[in-house]
Structure formats: C-alpha cells, structure tokens
Amino acid sequence: MGKASRRRARQQERPTRVRPPKVEYVERPFEGLAAETDLVAMREIVPAATIPVRTTAEHGGADVLIASLLPDLAPALRREDGTILVGMQTASSSGDASRDVAHALLRALELEPGQPLPVGALPEPGPRLQDILDPAVEPTIDVHADFGYWVSADQQDEAEVAQAVKDSADQIVPTVRIDSAGSAYWCRMGREFVRWVRPEDPETVFDALARLHAARESAIEEGTRFVGAFRTCGLLVPVWELAPGTEADDVEGPLGELGTRLDAALAVTEPLTADERRARAGLVSRQVSLR
Structure with missing residues (x-):
C-alpha cells in the first residue's frame, strides 16, 4: 500500500468530529420583551436590581427573579427560601443574551435550595426569553441599594450575613x-x-x-x-x-x-x-x- 493510500485509510478510521450548532449573534437580543430597556440597563449600567417574571405553563409556570448581578457572576442560583434568581451580568456570552439568560433560567429550575448554578459551556440554539416568559406578568424593576436580594429575608437577620449585605452597599455605584x-x-x-x-x-x-x-x-x-x-x-x-x-x-x-x-x-x-x-x-x- 502506498503512502497516499495509507494516509486515506487512517483518515477514514478517525472519528468524524461533529461541531455543536452555534448560537447566532443577535444585535438586539431583548427586542419584543415588555421590559427590554430595563433589562438592557440591568445588563450594562444598573449594579443591583431585580425584575419578577414567570415562565409559561409549558415551562412550569415558575416565578423567577431576573437580577442584575449574582455572587461570583453566577448565571443563576436558588436561595435558601427556594427563590430562583437569574443573572444578567455573567462571565460568558454566546452572542445572544436572551438565549443565555433563558438557558440559565431553565437549568436553574432543577437547583436545590442554597445551590448556585455553575458556569457551563455556552448554550446551543434553543428557547429564548421571548419563548419562555409569560407575557401576562407585567415586569416591574426594583432597584436596590445593596445585594441583600442574594439571600432570603430570614438569613438577613444573621449577624454575619447582615454585615456582608451592609458592606456590599459600599461596592455599589449609587x-x-x-x-x-x-x-x-x-x-x-x-x-x-x-x-x-x-x-x-x-x-x-x-x-x-x-x-x-x-x-x-x-x-x-x-x-x-x-x-x-x-x-x-x-x-x-x-x-x-x-x-x-x-x-x-x-x-x-x-x-x-x-x-x-x-x-x-x-x-x-x-x-x-x-x-x-x-x-x-x-x-x-x-x-x-x-x-
């Protein structure tokens, strides 16, 4: 067998690499959402804010807080009281911010209380916020003076947590x-x-x-x-x-x-x-x- 034949044979034996489908870049990712401008503000200029939303019945009808920033830039977490928070400011982006947030939200539905969602691989194409949020729920932004929304109300009574929340106010642009x-x-x-x-x-x-x-x-x-x-x-x-x-x-x-x-x-x-x-x-x- 000649060199060219052996080379072709080796190439045929190698497993074919299948690249996962890539999420296409979306210039205006939150277009069509009632809270588009506030979501953009939370992603870029508001350090501490939350917006309550609810997923559609198809996606469990779950109440969720979209938040500007979470600890360690986590994409999501479930507080000790069971409340799910999904972050707008995270460490990675696929090019479609709406798909990124929706992906984190759907994964967060499976979290246990007190558990953060670890940063994973970039998502593949799939549902976006426009596909999973119930449009009947009117989104209203709440701007906070500190990161107290990271923990449940009963935790804020703990001295160590209360001090941490107080200290967080010093790190926030008013x-x-x-x-x-x-x-x-x-x-x-x-x-x-x-x-x-x-x-x-x-x-x-x-x-x-x-x-x-x-x-x-x-x-x-x-x-x-x-x-x-x-x-x-x-x-x-x-x-x-x-x-x-x-x-x-x-x-x-x-x-x-x-x-x-x-x-x-x-x-x-x-x-x-x-x-x-x-x-x-x-x-x-x-x-x-x-x-």
Whole structure:
C-alpha cells in the first residue's frame, strides 16, 4: 500500500468530529420583551436590581427573579427560601443574551435550595426569553441599594450575613431610576450622571437629539450637559452630566420635560437642517459601542 493510500485509510478510521450548532449573534437580543430597556440597563449600567417574571405553563409556570448581578457572576442560583434568581451580568456570552439568560433560567429550575448554578459551556440554539416568559406578568424593576436580594429575608437577620449585605452597599455605584422618564437612571460616580436607555432605533434617536442640540434644548436643565452616548444590545443610551451634588429627585421634573421635547423631536419627519446635521455629526463622534 502506498503512502497516499495509507494516509486515506487512517483518515477514514478517525472519528468524524461533529461541531455543536452555534448560537447566532443577535444585535438586539431583548427586542419584543415588555421590559427590554430595563433589562438592557440591568445588563450594562444598573449594579443591583431585580425584575419578577414567570415562565409559561409549558415551562412550569415558575416565578423567577431576573437580577442584575449574582455572587461570583453566577448565571443563576436558588436561595435558601427556594427563590430562583437569574443573572444578567455573567462571565460568558454566546452572542445572544436572551438565549443565555433563558438557558440559565431553565437549568436553574432543577437547583436545590442554597445551590448556585455553575458556569457551563455556552448554550446551543434553543428557547429564548421571548419563548419562555409569560407575557401576562407585567415586569416591574426594583432597584436596590445593596445585594441583600442574594439571600432570603430570614438569613438577613444573621449577624454575619447582615454585615456582608451592609458592606456590599459600599461596592455599589449609587443608582436610582427616574420614574418620569422610563428607563433613565441617575448615578453617582464621583460626579452625577443620567443614563437613559431609549427603545427607539438608535439612528432615529440621534436625529432627534441633533434637532434638540441644534436648538440648544438637549440639556436636562441649566448646569447640565449632554456628554455622549453608547450603544448596547441594539439600543442607544444617551448620557448627561449633572451639576455637582444633583440628587435623583432633583431631575425628576426636568427630565420629564426633556422627554416631552425628545418625543416631539422624534415625531419630526423632515430632513435635518444644515445646523442639525453638524450637531448630529458631533454627537455621533462621541458615541461608543458595547457588546
């Protein structure tokens, strides 16, 4: 037998490697979910928050808390009281965040009380949050000042746990949801900022912001300034720097008024003027993309 024949024979004897199907990248993974903008905020800018959801009857009709962050970036855990928490901020991603969270949620249904879900291999294609969550349950976000939601209420009475929860507050960027503006969040990171997750197409938001910027109406109030925007999960998040010392309550009214101006600008369909195009170019130059 010649060398070429022996080589072909060896190749035929080797087992064929079957690559698992890959989850396709989804630019806007939470589109279609009622809490899309808050889920994006929990994934990127809100350190401690929860949203109660329920799976469909097909998937057990289980009540679950979607959480921004869990201990050690765990994808999920079941508390001692049986409550299931699924994390939005985790250590790995398949390219479809909705599939990742749904995969962790379904695996977490089998956990025992007090057990975290270990980080496993990236999921294969399968059901996404849009497929497994009951749309009849209205999702409402609850922003927390610490990571006390990691443990059950009776555990928080334990001295060691209570101290750990208290210490966790020192590690969290103070963050408050601004009710007058939907998924807008005040935060204090040395200075005070507002970051606003917008549900519209990013290009449309840029057009509207450009119209306001050209008209000098893009500030929340005097002493604030628009500093840029970033894209994440297919949405645009504009950012404003506030006057030093501004508290969240101080911007409830002004941000609501800016929302009214922004809605009006979003409704305009005429082409941008020359001044607005220049303003838009300046805004776009200051954006970054998070993936």
